[in-house]
Amino acid sequence: MKIATYNINGIKARIEALPDWLDEAQPDVAVLQEIKSVDENFPRELFEERGYNVETHGQKSFNGVAILSKLPLEDVTRGLPGDDGDEQARWIEATVVGRHALRICGLYLPNGNPAPGPKFDYKLAWMERLRARAAALLEAEEPALMAGDYNVIPQDEDAARPEAWREDALARPESRAAFRRIVNLGFTEAFRARTRGPGHYSFWDYQAGAWNRNDGIRIDHFLLTPQAADLLLDCRIDRDVRGRDKPSDHVPVWVELDA
């Protein structure tokens, strides 16, 4: 089973590039971030005609997440638990029923800039809620994964110019520690379970020729429970997507599971 995560930076702007990538990459499941659309305006027919079931959790203008799946989706929930007053659409869960039942969580973690400040406080509070949900997933002792745009550069090797990110909310020690606190509960970070070393990125800024200079960062991740990690066959980044027409600033990352 091939499962991908892709921050598309606006469904309207990716109305051609997203279907083109789906047709080529043929993921069984795709979790999307930054759909920047309300549910009613999401072009679900575009994906249903390709055989995908579609579940969205959108809002006006900003954020918004979705799950596309060729297999049935069950027990869909929207919103990260822990703050009923949080109106930002950044979390969706569903169970995909294949050979194993797999719980899939799609997330768009807050950016947090400028830091310090209220946006950074929101990021860290959101990560604490994420830690609580992650701990509950582990307690179930079943195959599950959390995939999406974490807006965290885990280590210096995950940035082409780590010194440029030192004070940024994506790389500050508090953000990295909060990310590790979740991973250290017992998750496997899929990409690093398969590939070591620097030079692997999932985001290149639109500005200042970042793509042409390969000035990227790796911020889109898969965290697997032990039962999901047992099934991990591969994890890769579809880097070349960034060089196509009208690209998102992120590229897809995917895992292959023996599920």
Add this chain to the structure above:
DNA sequence: ATGGCGTAAGTATTACGA
């Protein structure tokens, strides 16, 4: 330290991103 670019809303200009 900031903009550089891109997106959405909305139709001029601002908010936001990373």
